[in-house]
Amino acid sequence: MQLMWVSGPTGRVRKISITLRTVSIAVGILAALLVAAGGILHFVGLRIAIEARPDLARALGGVLTQAEQDQIESAYKERLQAIQEKLQTTSDEIIQIQKLKDRFMDLATPSAVKSQVPGGNGKGGPHKLPELKVQKDVSLIDALDSSLQDMTEFKKSISEINALWEKQLTWLNSLPTGIPVKNNYSLSSGFGLRLDPFLHTMAKHEGLDFSAPVGTPILASAGGVVSRSGWDSQYGNIVEINHAEGFKTRYAHASQLLVRVGQTVKRGDMIAKVGNTGRSTGPHLHYEVIRAGTHINPANMIPKSAN
Template sequence: MQLMWLSGPTGQVKSVSITARNILVAAGALAMALLLLGFALNWVGLRVAVEYNPDLARSLGGVTTEAEQLRMESVYRQNLRQIQSSMDQTVQDVKKLEALKNRFMNLATPAGLKDKAPALQNAKGGPFVLPNLTQNWMGQIFKQPLQTELQQTAEHVHSVNQLLALQQQDWQQHLTWLEALPIALPIQGEFKLTSGFGVRNDPFTGSLAMHEGIDFAAEIGTPVVAPAQGQVVRSEWDATYGNVIEIRHAENFITRYAHLSKRLVTVNAMVQSGALIGNVGNTGRSTGPHLHYEIFQNGRALNPLTVLPATTR
């Protein structure tokens, strides 16, 4: 096909031939121009989005600005510091809990038994069981995005710390209760049980008489200690008991220590378990150096051997 036209009344005749090849070339050029225009608009749009709407740019093209990267890195570092701090607290709580358990076991284990097996003190065992948390977060946490993982890790470490704090409080309560009961030996050093609880022949008259305690024969000056924390309610001289001390403990227990050579505490004094309160002597109605030890609960005399460790018997 050929197009012809005149440029004026006296102008020359001009013509243009339109062929299929010319049409294809023109169409290709137009398509290329439109494609380049589209790329240019897309690039300009992403640049604008990066500057003014980073979230949109990230969702459309996976693009983040340096400022956005720095902000995200700062958030991650803050979360990691929080997790590190929580983990440090967890380690400290576990150490405190272990110390409380060791104190508890030390009180609950007879002194003679501890002395018999010093090499076995670190012998421990049992199955490995994870703490009973509210959910199996260890199996789920690493299936989440990094930011979510960090947040969930911090939350669950905090939950573990709370659990440890509750256990520590529970152990402390048990330990406080146990330390207030007269279950430890009232004497330190070498001794020998010379007279038990119950009816016996009186050492002075030979007649049957009730002996409301037990006798620890030991050298004069042997330390006498409080078997549990409590308050001194008696510290005086008595014609029968000689130098005598009485201590009130929890659960309405009262312990009595007689025939002492010295009394080292006064009435109303508060004493802790293991505190030195006096020394073995031979005062009062006594045939030789010994500690006469009695335990009462609610005013009733108890056989101390039913309260003291079995190794004492």
């Protein structure tokens, strides 16, 4: 197709050829421009609408109204508060368990070493749980942030408490506070001055005698390392164990020795069997507790809770 027209006073003739190609290009450009303009207008329109007419914006582009947004936020806040409250309850429960643990430590620790309890004298020590706060009137972001921080601190504290308790338990297990005979025993002779059964004169008895049938298991009263296992003319078959905090225990008159020097034992391990060897008048275990070279009354080492 060809268009022709005469323009202006000079009467110039203008001509333009309209081909299919020209039309296609023009239409294409126009369409692209319209799409771009539409996109920009849509975006700008929404931005304006969100500020001014949220309800309209919602209708146009699926944007949430302030009310809906508030509703969702408050639902999340509620959940977050529930989590915080749960955390607080758990924290309170842990404090209760900690108090119980402290009482147990107090009962189970011999008075001679109470000041040496690792991480404080069995009364909680420095490992406290963080103070948790349930915040009700803060923004969701702030509440979330503070909860996450609380949880991180809480988790850290729990693992610290766990490590401390494990340390205390290991320490307690390394003190000679256990009973050295499995069962079937009676205390036949206490610690202190007594009439020597052989010399019939007053003599210091530096241990505790547990009468029991020959063969009754003798148990390590705490974890430690065997420092002696052999024969002694006085003690007969004897085992000695070195423990933490400078403690040493001695188990005498055994019929059979079951450990060797250098061996590591745990509390309750069978180390020998009751006998009547050495300077002994009948089957019994003669049990001594020594700390830094001084004999301690073994009865004072057995926790109050076991009496």
